[in-house]
Amino acid sequence: MGFDNPNQHCKFEVPEIIFGRGLLNQVGSCAKRLGGKKVFLVSDEGLLRAGWVDRVMKSLQDAGLDFVLFDQVTSNPKDFEIEAGFNEYVAQGADVIVGLGGGSAMDAAKGIAILGSNGGRIQDYRGIDQIHRPLPPLVLCPTTCGTGSDVSQFAVINDSTEKCKLTIMSRCVAPDISLTDPDTLETLPDEFLGSSAIDALSHAVEAYFSVAASTLTDVNAAQALTLLAKSFSRAVKERRADDLEDLSRASLHAGMAFSNALLGISHALAHPIGGLYDANHGHVNAVLLPEVLRYDFPVVERKLAGFAAALGHNPVGIETKYVEEMALETVDQLLDAGNAPRGLRNLGVREEDLSSLAAKALDDVCLLTSPRQTDQEDLLGILKRSY
Amino acid sequence: MGFDNPNQHCKFEVPEIIFGRGLLNQVGSCAKRLGGKKVFLVSDEGLLRAGWVDRVMKSLQDAGLDFVLFDQVTSNPKDFEIEAGFNEYVAQGADVIVGLGGGSAMDAAKGIAILGSNGGRIQDYRGIDQIHRPLPPLVLCPTTCGTGSDVSQFAVINDSTEKCKLTIMSRCVAPDISLTDPDTLETLPDEFLGSSAIDALSHAVEAYFSVAASTLTDVNAAQALTLLAKSFSRAVKERRADDLEDLSRASLHAGMAFSNALLGISHALAHPIGGLYDANHGHVNAVLLPEVLRYDFPVVERKLAGFAAALGHNPVGIETKYVEEMALETVDQLLDAGNAPRGLRNLGVREEDLSSLAAKALDDVCLLTSPRQTDQEDLLGILKRSY
Numbered sequence: 056m057g058f059d060n061p062n063q064h065c066k067f068e069v070p071e072i073i074f075g076r077g078l079l080n081q082v083g084s085c086a087k088r089l090g091g092k093k094v095f096l097v098s099d100e101g102l103l104r105a106g107w108v109d110r111v112m113k114s115l116q117d118a119g120l121d122f123v124l125f126d127q128v129t130s131n132p133k134d135f136e137i138e139a140g141f142n143e144y145v146a147q148g149a150d151v152i153v154g155l156g157g158g159s160a161m162d163a164a165k166g167i168a169i170l171g172s173n174g175g176r177i178q179d180y181r182g183i184d185q186i187h188r189p190l191p192p193l194v195l196c197p198t199t200c201g202t203g204s205d206v207s208q209f210a211v212i213n214d215s216t217e218k219c220k221l222t223i224m225s226r227c228v229a230p231d232i233s234l235t236d237p238d239t240l241e242t243l244p245d246e247f248l249g250s251s252a253i254d255a256l257s258h259a260v261e262a263y264f265s266v267a268a269s270t271l272t273d274v275n276a277a278q279a280l281t282l283l284a285k286s287f288s289r290a291v292k293e294r295r296a297d298d299l300e301d302l303s304r305a306s307l308h309a310g311m312a313f314s315n316a317l318l319g320i321s322h323a324l325a326h327p328i329g330g331l332y333d334a335n336h337g338h339v340n341a342v343l344l345p346e347v348l349r350y351d352f353p354v355v356e357r358k359l360a361g362f363a364a365a366l367g368h369n370p371v372g373i374e375t376k377y378v379e380e381m382a383l384e385t386v387d388q389l390l391d392a393g394n395a396p397r398g399l400r401n402l403g404v405r406e407e408d409l410s411s412l413a414a415k416a417l418d419d420v421c422l423l424t425s426p427r428q429t430d431q432e433d434l435l436g437i438l439k440r441s442y
Numbered sequence: 443m444g445f446d447n448p449n450q451h452c453k454f455e456v457p458e459i460i461f462g463r464g465l466l467n468q469v470g471s472c473a474k475r476l477g478g479k480k481v482f483l484v485s486d487e488g489l490l491r492a493g494w495v496d497r498v499m500k501s502l503q504d505a506g507l508d509f510v511l512f513d514q515v516t517s518n519p520k521d522f523e524i525e526a527g528f529n530e531y532v533a534q535g536a537d538v539i540v541g542l543g544g545g546s547a548m549d550a551a552k553g554i555a556i557l558g559s560n561g562g563r564i565q566d567y568r569g570i571d572q573i574h575r576p577l578p579p580l581v582l583c584p585t586t587c588g589t590g591s592d593v594s595q596f597a598v599i600n601d602s603t604e605k606c607k608l609t610i611m612s613r614c615v616a617p618d619i620s621l622t623d624p625d626t627l628e629t630l631p632d633e634f635l636g637s638s639a640i641d642a643l644s645h646a647v648e649a650y651f652s653v654a655a656s657t658l659t660d661v662n663a664a665q666a667l668t669l670l671a672k673s674f675s676r677a678v679k680e681r682r683a684d685d686l687e688d689l690s691r692a693s694l695h696a697g698m699a700f701s702n703a704l705l706g707i708s709h710a711l712a713h714p715i716g717g718l719y720d721a722n723h724g725h726v727n728a729v730l731l732p733e734v735l736r737y738d739f740p741v742v743e744r745k746l747a748g749f750a751a752a753l754g755h756n757p758v759g760i761e762t763k764y765v766e767e768m769a770l771e772t773v774d775q776l777l778d779a780g781n782a783p784r785g786l787r788n789l790g791v792r793e794e795d796l797s798s799l800a801a802k803a804l805d806d807v808c809l810l811t812s813p814r815q816t817d818q819e820d821l822l823g824i825l826k827r828s829y
Binding site: 064 | 451452458459656657662
């Protein structure tokens with residue numbers, strides 16, 4: 056793998072994808088098709104209040120399915136929440152698991168599914184390909200526009216003892232069906248609309264420049280960038296259904312890209328930061344992305360024109376450094392559109408923690424696909440410049 | 443669905459995809475992962491002579507798998523060949539089915555798999571969603587660059603009694619794994635390299651303009667067009683490995699697009715022609731495509747710029763009729779690159795058959811997604827202008 060070898064081997068795997076406004080009413084038929092009799096619905100209180108949980112429960116009823124609601128999921132889902140969910144799943148004799156929500160609810164659903172067929176503690180499955188038994192049937196329905204968890208082979212769970220994020224990566228972790236109903240964005244608060252779209256942006260950027268990228272992932276990463284450049288700013292201001300749908304679609308394309316091309320330095324650093332401070336994942340990436348891009352640009356020149364073009368520029372005949380500036384400016388505008396904070400200091404990160412954060416990031420699987428080989432010193436430099 | 447409703451519901455489903463030079467040696471590990479003990483390998487004599495069947499058999503051996511070779515497949519595979527294969531599959535007690543070849547060998551493998559778990563005659567499964575039991579595990583390895591059968595939910599089998607093509611369409615028909623080793627194109631005779639790449643071209647064009655297209659399929663259709671415009675002509679002339687890989691990749695992207703967006707008038711007409719005359723499928727599409735494009739252009743203006751851009755043009759600020767001409771000219775050059783014949787008369791089609799061919803095409807599932815609603819008279823007009 057690498058930029059000097061465009062003819063690399065590649066893999067591409069995505070679940071069955073269903074996308075469209077109003078389609079939350081098809082969750083029941085999806086669960087039924089997967090053999091469900093008693094569905095375990097994982098969601099959170101915000102979605103219950105917004106009425107989307109009711110919508111899904113009605114769809115399950117219409118399909119003649121029994122179900123149990125588990126809504127004890129908080130943001131950055133914790134190991135003990137997964138265990139509580141798993142105990143409930145077993146006690147209730149449920150089968151198909153449906154996750155409805157942002158990354159937290161969907162990753163919790165994945166965690167419960169992992170324990171559901173593999174037992175043990177969620178910590179046992181940390182890292183790459185540590186899951187050996189297939190998961191119970193899983194339908195994931197994103198209600199934010201960033202996480203990509205609905206198509207990805209990742210689950211990220213907070214270890215409450217070690218105060219770190221456990222990254223679990225395995226083909227088993229992708230759901231059977233990813234069902235996106237963009238209507239759910241209508242009730243997403245501005246803050247989360249912005250921060251999750253920024254998460255999609257960082258997925259698309261890091262997947263596009265990943266050493267494991269191929270045309271199979273590039274077309275999706277580029278489409279995500281194009282949709283974000285076209286509709287993000289207006290979607291936040293006017294919240295028109297068409298623009299919101301573009302954000303949902305961008306998130307889906309970015310998810311398809313990063314689940315197969317994987318990510319890079321920004322996410323490798325964001326994971327330990329999220330573990331230590333319980334910070335908003337989209338915001339952490341927003342703060343890091345510009346400095347990571349500046350760090351990566353010297354080794355990704357071959358793909359720079361495609362990147363700028365996806366963001367809406369015409370880079371033909373323009374000197375590399377100006378194309379880099381154009382692209383960075385658009386990324387900056389998108390971060391502003393999402394009202395992203397600037398500076399790790401503004402996320403509550405303590406300066407004295409930067410060294411240990413850089414050290415922890417060295418272990419993250421996301422570094423394996425960074426276009427630029429890095430070390431602890433360089434990572435610390437990025438953290439300091441982002442502070 | 444339709445061009446006036448860009449926010450349509452969409453589905454996207456592709457098998458696990460593995461792509462890369464030299465990867466034919468991983469067929470064994472794929473079959474093993476799917477639970478294989480005794481593999482039924484479906485291929486043809488040409489691939490046996492070229493040494494690729496040996497390569498796959500070695501890979502099966504290396505994985506510790508037993509296997510049976512069934513190489514009695516001809517082009518446009520016939521119902522009786524499928525039945526012979528099925529009988530052999532049962533008699534040998536085989537499990538996983540591996541199809542190695544062009545569309546004929548892969549569709550034969552699909553047909554054998556359909557009978558393997560559903561019994562009956564292959565004619566019983568004609569049409570949409572007529573298959574109710576999941577197929578045996580299936581790995582498909584394309585050795586041409588056009589059919590897309592390795593990712594598609596279609597199988598096309600010749601009915602030797604009715605002298606027509608049976609189109610079978612069902613989510614069950616997609617394989618578990620699509621494995622492409624572009625090295626196999628090295629031994630593909632010029633004629634088939636050209637005609638199969640033209641088939642990929644017609645898949646990409648028809649999928650791009652399909653009423654069931656979405657960004658999920660468009661990105662793949664556009665990438666196929668871009669790769670063909672970039673490398674097709676040179677690949678045929680110089681047969682460099684990089685260019686051949688681009689053709690394999692174009693075929694894969696086009697397959698992902700058309701399996702989900704489906705096709706249009708060109709394929710609806712090509713199926714009865716292929717059934718009646720045993721003609722080369724790529725060549726039939728080549729003859730029809732320009733006239734089908736001229737027929738469709740009035741209703742696809744919204745997507746014309748994207749189409750022209752994918753083919754390498756800059757359509758900004760140019761009048762529609764000139765963009766249409768530019769795009770048609772490039773399509774024409776690609777047809778020339780593949781040394782495609784012109785005129786149905788040169789494929790052995792009899793003028794007195796045109797009316798009945800138009801009538802038969804009216805029943806083809808491909809018409810459901812044509813961007814322009816058509817009738818028998820218009821279809822006959824296209825056939826006459828293509829004669």
